[in-house]
Amino acid sequence: PKGDPRYVSTLEEDIAEVKAASLDEAKDFYQKFYGASQGEIAVVGDFDPAVIKPLLEQLFADWKSPAAYARIPEQANLVPPINESIKVADKANAIFFAANNLAVQDTDPDYPALVLGNYILGGGFLNSRLATRIRQKEGLSYGVGSQVSANALDKSGRFFVYAIAAPENIAKVETAAKEELARALSEGFTAEEVEAAKKGYLESLKVSLGKDGALASTLESYLFLDRTMEWRKQWMAKVEALTAADIKAAMNRHLAVDKLSIVKAGSL
Missing domain, CATH: 3.30.830.10 (Metalloenzyme, LuxS/M16 peptidase-like)
Incomplete structure (x- = not known):
């Protein structure tokens, strides 16, 4: 249903939502949901873990996610063909x-x-x-x-x-x-x-x-x-x-x- 993150919107709905969106709404969403609490990082190449780990902690350790993480299951929508x-x-x-x-x-x-x-x-x-x-x-x-x-x-x-x-x-x-x-x-x-x-x-x-x-x-x-x-x-x-x-x-x-x-x- 509309409002669910899995909802597939029409182009017209996308255009209307973008036009209606405000900078304050974007800032509010960022403050409520963005953070690195559930993040994963993979590093590949010629590097020293003793250097990389403290740097990652310095950059991301205090960036906590305000909202608890919950995975949204995907569904196979087996719709009639068109x-x-x-x-x-x-x-x-x-x-x-x-x-x-x-x-x-x-x-x-x-x-x-x-x-x-x-x-x-x-x-x-x-x-x-x-x-x-x-x-x-x-x-x-x-x-x-x-x-x-x-x-x-x-x-x-x-x-x-x-x-x-x-x-x-x-x-x-x-x-x-x-x-x-x-x-x-x-x-x-x-x-x-x-x-x-x-x-x-x-x-x-x-x-x-x-x-x-x-x-x-x-x-x-x-x-x-x-x-x-x-x-x-x-x-x-x-x-x-x-x-x-x-x-x-x-x-x-x-x-x-x-x-x-x-x-x-x-x-x-």
Whole structure:
């Protein structure tokens, strides 16, 4: 409901709230809620803990949070699908977006299979099925792909497909995207596709942890979730053990073309 932090507002509501907001309200909110009492900090690089720790205490020890922390659980809003077009004048490009909310957590047994299946379908950039057909073969889109995500603490996730194209091609993009998802669900993927995806996806995880910023972000989130890098190691092992049959079964348990909510926007 409106007033709940999880409420999804309309653009009109956002504009009205921003216009109505005052500096005094912002200051009041800051004074009531901001503080570092529940904060986590991860530091990566060439540093001396004996120097960093006193500095952090000096900077943040007295910055107490006035309000007690309470986590707000996420919910999977499994709403009926829609298919809408939004006409926006004088736009050279149009956008296609198809999404499906999922009652999935990142610890669910199916989640590694969903992640790798999505990687093959639209997450592997230019060599994904969606990119191969819609961008390279049919030349309909400048950028196309898909993503899947899941909350670490609640059964709340999302799968979506996106594409940018000329307005006259959006209908063809929609048809092609639906057909590729349907083909993945009915036929699955080949063993060769699965092995190539494992290599590419797992290598991307290793490369990301070689960047200080990405590693610090991962460590900080694991502090909050009470996880260690052993959790990441086990995750990678689960992905490595997947078969084509595992992926097809998991995708069919959670995804369906007729569950997609589709929105197209542009000079249609």
